[in-house]
Amino acid sequence: MSEPRTVTDPADPRLADYTGLTDVELRRKREPAEGLFIAEGEKVIRRAVAAGYRMRSMLLTPKWLEVMGEVIEATDAPVHVVDPALAEAVTGYHVHRGALASMERKPLPAVAEVLAGARRVAVLEGLVDHTNLGAIFRSAAALGMDAVLLSPDCADPLYRRAVKVSMGAVFAVPYARLDPWPGSLATVQQAGFSVLALTPAEGAVDLATVAVQEKTALMLGAEGDGLTAKAMAAADHLVRIPMAHGIDSLNVGAAAAVAFYAARA
Structure with missing residues (x-):
């Protein structure tokens, strides 16, 4: 067990x-380079552990010391106790959940590893x-998707906002990067998957x-632009979710949830 220590200086190197x-730009570069990510809130921290x-x-x-008691007892990592004003000075925002944890990343698995035994990806x-990425991971976990594959330019699933929105679902669903893109879609098809482009x-x-x-x-694309022509050309089928009242499309997070439910095993 690590003994909680009070910190009063926002410039403390700890x-x-x-x-x-x-x-965002700093964290996108710094966190992967340093092998860390930030988990925010009691549930997310517990799920990461x-x-x-x-x-x-x-x-x-201070008010979160008792709530996080079991987690503190189980770790030898340092526990820094700060008042809310200092937490805001350090992080740059009001930490209303009152609990943050710095976690070590794991090596990203190979595509073949996350596809092994999978049926829905x-x-x-x-x-x-x-926000969209976190919402998609949450839907993927809830609706039975076995894995998520990301193009090289997709956001980091372990960025604080994505983790928070997913409610820790990024820890439950295996994911990997498909590189080169979209050429590596052939790897998915060779593994026996039919690729449906939304x-x-x-x-x-x-x-x-x-x-x-x-x-x-x-397969889903970014909000607004959607899938690229090359990605759609590599798919086995182009599919859509029928719209009403003159609406042309859903938010990508909503579209993902609908598609995952429709394709459930």
């Missing part, structure tokens, strides 16, 4: 992992919005009319 959490991620440290406001192209483009057929195969990969 708090370095938590500085400037609102600086349960998923086998090693804790580097915790930053707690999500393939994401160009998803750079962390798009409102002309020629796409109603998802409900497509016979879902034993192994199915549902």
Whole structure:
């Protein structure tokens, strides 16, 4: 068990992992390079620990010491106790959940590893919005997707906002990067998956009319731009979710949830 220690200086080097959490560009580069990510909130921290991620440290406001008691007892990582004003000064925002943990990343698995034994996978192209990415991981976990595959330019699933929105689902669903893109889609097809590209483009057929195969990969693109022409050309089928009242498409997070439910085993 680590003994909680009060920290009163926002420039204390022990708090370095938590500085400037609102600086997205800095964190995108720094966290993967340093092999860390930030888990926010009691449930997310517990789920990260349960998923086998090693804790580097915790930053707690005093009222969360009792709530996080079991986690503190089980770790030898340092526990830094700060008042809410200092937490805000360090992180750059109001830490209303009062509990943050710096966690060590795991090596990213190979595509073949996450596909082994899988029957339903999500393939994401160009998803750079962390909120949408987190929502898709949450739906993937809830609706029985076995894995998520990401194009090289997709956002980091372990970025704080994505983890928070997913409620820790990023720890429950295996994921890997498909590189080169979209050439590596052939790897998915060679593993026996039928790739269905979600798009409102002309020629796409109603998802409900497509016979879902034993192994199915549902591919979605970024908000607004959607899938690229090259990605759609590499797919086995172009499918769409029928719209009403003149609406042309759903938010990608909503579309993913609908598609995952429609393709459930």
